[in-house]
Amino acid sequence: MIISTNRDRPTERAFLVGLExxxxxxxxxxxxxxxxxxxxxxxxxxxxxxxxxxxDTPVAPT
Known part of the structure; x- marks a missing residue:
């Protein structure tokens, strides 16, 4: 079995947001x-x- 991976794709980046x-x-x-x-x-x-x-509490629209 041959497994092919496409390494030409750019790495996806994420911006993480936390709510305290x-x-x-x-x-x-x-x-x-x-x-x-x-x-x-x-x-x-x-x-x-x-x-x-x-x-104080999450705000849904934002």
Whole structure:
């Protein structure tokens, strides 16, 4: 069996965003972003950057 991989494709990049609320502290948010970054890498992508925002509650339209 021959397995072919296309290495000519550009690496997909991701910008990770975490939301820190009163229910999820800074440590939990950081751990979630770290796990998400590992998932991106497992899928063959690259984490371009990441950011967190602190809000009392999530705002759906944003």
């Amino acid at each position: 609320t009163h229910k999820s502290g800074r440590i939990e948010t950081g751990e979630s972003l770290e796990e998400l970054g590992l998932l991106v890498q497992s899928a063959g992508g690259e984490v371009a950057d990441q950011a967190t925002q602190k809000l």
